[in-house]
Amino acid sequence: MSSKVSPLAPTDVPAMPMIAGVRLATAAAGIRYKGRTDVLLVEMEKGTTVAGVFTTSKCASAPVEWCRDKLKGGSARALVVNSGNANAFTGKSGKQATALTAQLAAKAVGCKPAEVFLASTGVIGEPIDATKFDGVLDALALDAGPDGWMDAAKAIMTTDTFPKVATATVKLGKAKVTINGMAKGAGMIAPDMATMLSFIFTDAPLSASCLQALLKAGVTDTFNAVTIDGDTSTSDTLLAFATGAAAENGAPKISRASDPRLKAFVKAFNAVLADLAEQVARDGEGARKLVEIIVEGAKTKVSARKIALSIANSPLVKTAIAGEDANWGRVVMAVGKAGEPADRDKLSISFNGIRVAKAGARDPSYNEKEVSAEMKKPVIQIKVALGLGKGRDRVLTCDLTKEYVAINGDYRS
Amino acid sequence: MSSKVSPLAPTDVPAMPMIAGVRLATAAAGIRYKGRTDVLLVEMEKGTTVAGVFTTSKCASAPVEWCRDKLKGGSARALVVNSGNANAFTGKSGKQATALTAQLAAKAVGCKPAEVFLASTGVIGEPIDATKFDGVLDALALDAGPDGWMDAAKAIMTTDTFPKVATATVKLGKAKVTINGMAKGAGMIAPDMATMLSFIFTDAPLSASCLQALLKAGVTDTFNAVTIDGDTSTSDTLLAFATGAAAENGAPKISRASDPRLKAFVKAFNAVLADLAEQVARDGEGARKLVEIIVEGAKTKVSARKIALSIANSPLVKTAIAGEDANWGRVVMAVGKAGEPADRDKLSISFNGIRVAKAGARDPSYNEKEVSAEMKKPVIQIKVALGLGKGRDRVLTCDLTKEYVAINGDYRS
Structure with missing residues (x-):
């Protein structure tokens, strides 16, 4: 985290609304940084679906491998993000660390480990001590609330010079639904390479396969059209979660991305992705233009x-x-x-x-x-x-x- | 040309021997630089064969297109190199400038324009005034001599911090043959992109197709295994010339690269290429390692x-x-x-x-x-x-x- 904010930082930072079914909390676990938050827990209501796209690296990090595997279930109850240690190229101990973190989060939230999604960013090749999360995640689960989106965006930063958030509200059927997103940048980073992490949340009732199709189509002209230096992190992760809570307000349940009722939603969803992707470019390391x-x-x-x-x-x-x-x-x-x-x-x-x-x-x-x-x-x-x-x-x-x-x-x- | 020599410059600079059938001369034509030489003319005896490899750019410069075309003839009598203006992306006028330069050189040397080879390096997109070569090339042809290899290597520099030469002598049959080479670097360059130019000369009696095969095989692990910043010039040119003059001393005429008598020659030829390629890396712009x-x-x-x-x-x-x-x-x-x-x-x-x-x-x-x-x-x-x-x-x-x-x-x- 740099003390000097990029001259390209957006001047309008949106007020981030709540999303029904999503609660957040952050803490300073001392993974690597001192005097700042470095762990984010996001809890999601039962019935939340999940989709993801990841780095194309042949040397992906342990958390990326974990998420790829757990996406098959299509269901998410928790997201744990830590900054400071990427848990990449850490061999067997890295795999054990992801499993332990998921177990601890599952216990804290009351779900299965397979419903816990993980992302890490920071130094590569340093073993991560997941036992540090033990008390922390329980406390975070008790503390989690519907606000604190900016705090969440700050906790996932590494050498980013500003937190990156975006939001949109749009009609789905006759109900209002909300899309919130946050990202950390590809501003390449000391002590080690940067990673692009981004998390999108909505209360729209979308099936996991529908959400996956939207995400895959959405990144093509947004996150996949941004480059800082052509280097690809081992940890790049973009996850989307749909709690479905807007169904209570009459939002229709949608299972196919081609559903015509999604038209306005897709536009807003892609706008959130585009906004975050542009912020990543605006915070490229050392960027002046x-x-x-x-x-x-x-x-x-x-x-x-x-x-x-x-x-x-x-x-x-x-x-x-x-x-x-x-x-x-x-x-x-x-x-x-x-x-x-x-x-x-x-x-x-x-x-x-x-x-x-x-x-x-x-x-x-x-x-x-x-x-x-x-x-x-x-x-x-x-x-x-x-x-x-x-x-x-x-x-x-x-x-x-x-x-x-x-x-x-x-x-x- | 920088005033500060790269800390990686070789400390042993070889004394460059003469090559029978090759004469060189340089001049300050004021193409772009002031107070330094910027044109090189190399004259070669009748019977000199030629081979070349060039940039893979889809936007190759006019001189690259000229050389590609003239290689078909397999015969060379002159090489004209100018630094300061790449004559790249100069449209029709660029094509006309190459044709005019070749005509002027052909007149000065007494050969056909198709036996003149050209290379340019420097700024892109600026029209080059080839009439500047008019008197200059005549004077150079009169002045050309068998020494002056270092002067030649200096005249082709742009932001290179040191001239790059290499030499080897080796037995071909029972005769001694010599291989001389010079290069200018991919040290990327103000005022514009760098270009890798390199010229190899030998008195060995090799057919054009034999020389082409040797050159193509030789660059794979030498010039093609060097990268400064991954950027590819529109003008990269590597030409090899064989005067055949060593035949007078009993060197056998060789028409196939697979000829077993070439074994020692190939090794020496590749060593010259490797030496020059390493010097290019040692002079990468701003390089300290x-x-x-x-x-x-x-x-x-x-x-x-x-x-x-x-x-x-x-x-x-x-x-x-x-x-x-x-x-x-x-x-x-x-x-x-x-x-x-x-x-x-x-x-x-x-x-x-x-x-x-x-x-x-x-x-x-x-x-x-x-x-x-x-x-x-x-x-x-x-x-x-x-x-x-x-x-x-x-x-x-x-x-x-x-x-x-x-x-x-x-x-x-």
């Missing part, structure tokens, strides 16, 4: 995504943005290295709406002074038009600054 | 290469090395994100021969103090043993420092 990359005219959307990610992950593009330099030559380079269909002589490139290159060469009408003024702004849009087809995509990232190197070059100790 | 990454026990060599590159290109691994931190958690992360077969519980990781992790967890015998002392050294070896098969590979890179960001965040102007 939010960078939106739009690629259009590609052969396909998939091709546009690959090119956009190639630009977003290019150290040369990212350092140019940090230097407030509209260096479109580096954008050409990143398009070229993506390996996707591209015709140099059809390419055009704009920065914040000002076209600097077209038809394979510098745009003759391009005014360096005008572009330079745009590059000083905190949000930079790079638009690349390939002129080949209708594929379009959008990716968010941030600039690469000396502060990123300083933060990540620091000792673990 | 040379990093050798060895992956063994992978399913295949291709899989080992992918994992090694994932580690080498990870900003989190590179910043940890800059911070002299044996952060093996980030190495695990980079293995995991490579998408190649890996079993977390079989993985072991060493830094400079000290094993820090084994069997999916921290090595209990690992001594932090001992490793910390190793991490202060200028050369760091990271070895990852996957325990799955016999695939092994090696990649060179450098650390990611604040200086890299400073160099590449500077304005183009």
Whole structure:
């Protein structure tokens, strides 16, 4: 947790409403950090369904493996998140630690261990002492209440510079339902790599398979379209929980994601995901600029995504943005290295709406002074038009600054 | 060209011998830099064969397209290299500039334009005024001599901090043949992206197809196993020339790369490529550490290469090395994100021969103090043993420092 808040932090922080069937509590268990909360317990009513998406890493953490396995049950009663120790690459003891944590939480909440979901973030390779959770989780279960969403968002932070929350209310049938979300960032982190953790809660009565389908579709253009440095955590976890409590107010029970009654809900759900994902980009380690990359005219959307990610992950593009330099030559380079269909002589490139290159060469009408003024702004849009087809995509990232190197070059100790 | 030489620069710079049939000259044409040479002309005797490998970029520069086309002829009489302007993304005018440069060089040397090879490095997207070469190339042709290899290596530099040359002599049949090489680096460069350019010369009598096969095989574990920041230039060019002059001393004419008489030659040829490639890594922008990454026990060599590159290109691994931190958690992360077969519980990781992790967890015998002392050294070896098969590979890179960001965040102007 940095003392200096990112200059890109949102200025409007929403008041987080309650969600029927969800209670939260936080504590300072001293896992690694001193003088701050580092454990979150979320209790959910019976009947809560759960969905999740996880890191694609081949070396996933023990909690990720636990959650993947327990998702099969489709039912959740508790979520335990700790910051400070990722419990990744900890061998057998890591697996034992997840099982023990789930047991302790199950006892505290009064459910089966298989209904407990776990997420950890922090240092890799350090054994975690799960017995530390013993008294803590019992106390948290007694303490849990419907408020405290901001406290929860703070407890899961590592080197994030601000807590990340988002909320939406929407009609499902004739009833009002609420969606709350929180995230911690991919701002890459001392003492170790960051992890993107995010948790979404709703009182809408959705089946587990419906929720899973919504989540999987929702991340494509939100969390999966954000990159800070192209590095993938062993612990990335996004879980969604639906308590179903809104059924009491007449919300219809929905079992299929294609149900037309979900239309407004899906829009709001995706907006919460998009809001949180953008906050993650705004809190990239050392970030001074939010960078939106739009690629259009590609052969396909998939091709546009690959090119956009190639630009977003290019150290040369990212350092140019940090230097407030509209260096479109580096954008050409990143398009070229993506390996996707591209015709140099059809390419055009704009920065914040000002076209600097077209038809394979510098745009003759391009005014360096005008572009330079745009590059000083905190949000930079790079638009690349390939002129080949209708594929379009959008990716968010941030600039690469000396502060990123300083933060990540620091000792673990 | 930086005023501060990389701390990783080789201390032994070889005396470069002459190569029969090769004459060189440099000049200051004022393409972009002031007060330094920026054009190199190399003249080669009739009968010189040529081979080349180039960037995989889909947006290759005009000179790369020129060379690719002219390689078909297999014959070379001149090489013109300019630093300061890459002539990339310059549209029709770029194509015209290459044709004009080749014409001017052909006139100066007395050959066909199709026997002239071209390479450019520097800013992208700025039209190049090839008429500047007019008088210059004539004067260079008059001035060209068999010495001046270091001057040539200097003239092709951009933000390189030292000239890169290598040489070897070896027996071919009963005759002595020489191989000389020079390179400029992928030290990423203000005012724009770097480019890896390298030129190899020999007096061995090799057919163009034989030379091409040797070059293609030779780059796999040398130039293609070096990465600075994962960014690919639009202009990367490696050309090899064989004058055949050693035939006069009795060297046999060789037309197939598989000819057993080539055995010692191939070894020396690859050693020159490896030497130059390592110098490129040693001159990575802002580099303070040379990093050798060895992956063994992978399913295949291709899989080992992918994992090694994932580690080498990870900003989190590179910043940890800059911070002299044996952060093996980030190495695990980079293995995991490579998408190649890996079993977390079989993985072991060493830094400079000290094993820090084994069997999916921290090595209990690992001594932090001992490793910390190793991490202060200028050369760091990271070895990852996957325990799955016999695939092994090696990649060179450098650390990611604040200086890299400073160099590449500077304005183009």
